[in-house]
Amino acid sequence: MAAVKRTIYRALYGSRYDRVPWGQRIYVRPGERLAREVQWRLRLRRAELLTLAEYRERTDLGEIEEFVVCHLCGDSRQQPLFRPTGPKGRWSYQVVRCPGCGFLYRNPNIRPERLGDLYANGYSAFLTGKYAADRRRRYRLTMDSFHPVFAQGGGRRLLDFGCGAGLFLELAEQRGFDAAGVDLSPDSVAEANRRLARARAYHGTPEDVPEIAVGGFDVITLWSVLAHLPRPLDDFRRFRSLLAPGGVLMILTVNAASLQLKAHGSAWNGFTKNHLMFYSAETMPTLLRRTGFAGVAFTPFYGDTVEAGTTKLSEPLQRRLRRKVEASDGGNMLRALAFADDEAIDRWGGGLKVRRLPKYEG
Numbered sequence: 001m002a003a004v005k006r007t008i009y010r011a012l013y014g015s016r017y018d019r020v021p022w023g024q025r026i027y028v029r030p031g032e033r034l035a036r037e038v039q040w041r042l043r044l045r046r047a048e049l050l051t052l053a054e055y056r057e058r059t060d061l062g063e064i065e066e067f068v069v070c071h072l073c074g075d076s077r078q079q080p081l082f083r084p085t086g087p088k089g090r091w092s093y094q095v096v097r098c099p100g101c102g103f104l105y106r107n108p109n110i111r112p113e114r115l116g117d118l119y120a121n122g123y124s125a126f127l128t129g130k131y132a133a134d135r136r137r138r139y140r141l142t143m144d145s146f147h148p149v150f151a152q153g154g155g156r157r158l159l160d161f162g163c164g165a166g167l168f169l170e171l172a173e174q175r176g177f178d179a180a181g182v183d184l185s186p187d188s189v190a191e192a193n194r195r196l197a198r199a200r201a202y203h204g205t206p207e208d209v210p211e212i213a214v215g216g217f218d219v220i221t222l223w224s225v226l227a228h229l230p231r232p233l234d235d236f237r238r239f240r241s242l243l244a245p246g247g248v249l250m251i252l253t254v255n256a257a258s259l260q261l262k263a264h265g266s267a268w269n270g271f272t273k274n275h276l277m278f279y280s281a282e283t284m285p286t287l288l289r290r291t292g293f294a295g296v297a298f299t300p301f302y303g304d305t306v307e308a309g310t311t312k313l314s315e316p317l318q319r320r321l322r323r324k325v326e327a328s329d330g331g332n333m334l335r336a337l338a339f340a341d342d343e344a345i346d347r348w349g350g351g352l353k354v355r356r357l358p359k360y361e362g
């Protein structure tokens with residue numbers, strides 16, 4: 001099958017795009033977007049639509065798992081789409097789509113009280129190992145995309161939720177934020193506090209820590225954390241209440257509307273071992289609206305090497321990639337700035353395309 005595809009692409013395009021990495025090729029090859037959208041539509045049309053009872057009957061349930069319904073709209077119907085599987089089959093889970101609102105989530109999901117099991121050992125090594133330089137670069141590029149919020153801390157209070165080993169807290173304190181973090185992994189928190197000068201990391205949830213539970217934060221950051229949350233509505237209500245008037249919540253997560261997901265299916269790089277839920281610019285506003293946020297702005301993600309200027313892609317292809325990302329999926333990662341209230345929109349929304357969220361009655 002792969003050989004057939006290669007032959008077709010070679011006939012269509014020659015060898016022009018052979019050296020463009022896969023993640024970029026999908027945005028620069030003419031016709032690719034249309035082909036992937038058609039592929040996606042066909043996949044949705046072919047997928048079964050089951051009641052929750054039917055779905056439970058045919059699906060195995062692990063010891064730390066539970067069946068859930070769509071957290072965003074409450075629809076219990078299940079459209080099984082993907083089965084991501086780790087190297088050598090070490091892990092595997094089922095991803096379903098909500099036919100009501102299009103939300104993608106793992107089902108069965110992890111029982112919240114067992115979430116710590118996923119992060120008990122070895123996670124801090126993953127966070128600080130050879131990927132540390134890439135992560136720092138990604139923090140800087142995303143902070144730049146929401147420039148005024150992160151340019152200078154000026155003593156503003158910042159909470160990094162899921163702070164890991166403190167790589168971002170370190171940047172935040174260097175920029176003058178009064179920064180604190182929480183994380184479920186005790187190893188990571190210990191590592192973070194060795195690294196930090198003034199900022200502090202705490203083990204547990206915000207309500208476990210009196211210094212954090214008092215709230216009054218100007219900025220809360222969720223770096224690659226949202227996809228790990230089994231009860232996002234509860235968490236986001238808490239974030240909203242921890243924010244000071246004029247406060248903002250910054251989110252970086254994998255983008256479930258990505259053309260790469262549509263192309264790779266179960267092999268998409270956003271389906272990692274511990275990810276539970278997959279948001280897009282269509283579904284995330286529902287979560288924010290239901291938890292009391294007043295607005296949201298998304299900035300496109302062109303890929304780390306393009307944004308950092310280290311890509312080998314030619315100038316014309318870079319321009320094409322940027323245009324495509326803006327006109328199609330917004331990129332393989334989703335970057336969002338959520339505004340607590342109108343004051344936050346006035347203060348930080350300049351230069352961004354802010355989408356105001358109507359008050360939720362429910």
Ligand SMILES: [Zn+2]
Nearest residue numbers: 070073098101
């Ligand atoms: Zn739904």
